Amino acid sequence: MNFCSHCGAKVQLRIPPGDQLPRYVCDACGTVHYHNPRLVLGCIPDHGGQILLCRRAIEPRRGYWTVPAGFMENGETLQQAAARECYEEALARVEIGSLASIVHVLHAEQVHVFFRANLPRAEFGAGVESLEVALFSPEDIPWADIAFRSNEFALRCYFKDKAAGREMLHFETLDRKPARPKAE
Ligand SMILES: [Zn+2]
CATH class of the missing domain: 2.20.70.10 (Ubiquitin Ligase Nedd4; Chain: W;)
Structure with missing residues (x-):
């Protein structure tokens, strides 16, 4: 400033x-x-065991995959923010469920909050910030092309919990940028 x-x-x-x-x-x-840190709200949309991911059309990490997520706005709840971002980025209407992960991203001065979400119908499309949007089975998640470590953490915890038949809340702290090649 x-x-x-x-x-x-x-x-x-x-x-x-x-x-x-x-x-x-x-x-x-x-x-x-x-x-002060900014809140990034996201969700993990689950459609019968498949997860909805978005390929980013914008920097940072253009071309990489994320769960639908973005900055919280004034005047909305955490759940409303997560649902709104999912509609904006993936044109998908979700039912927001339990809180899944909170990741302190110290180097970005952000807190990333992820909810579990049910995607009742396989209706979605690419919003303006997405190149494409697709459903992935757990074994097909493009782990090497996930845009952010907070997303990878949230997804890995999600699958672990689901396999164990539980819904826990997970915390993580990240404090520096990952050494990864940039997207095309
Ligand atoms: Zn002044």
């Missing part, structure tokens, strides 16, 4: 009085600009 989004003056990075961390401070209008 270089300029104050409130008054347009130049901001300085320093620890305000009574605070513990450096913040972008505007001396012109007195505004302290706090940057």
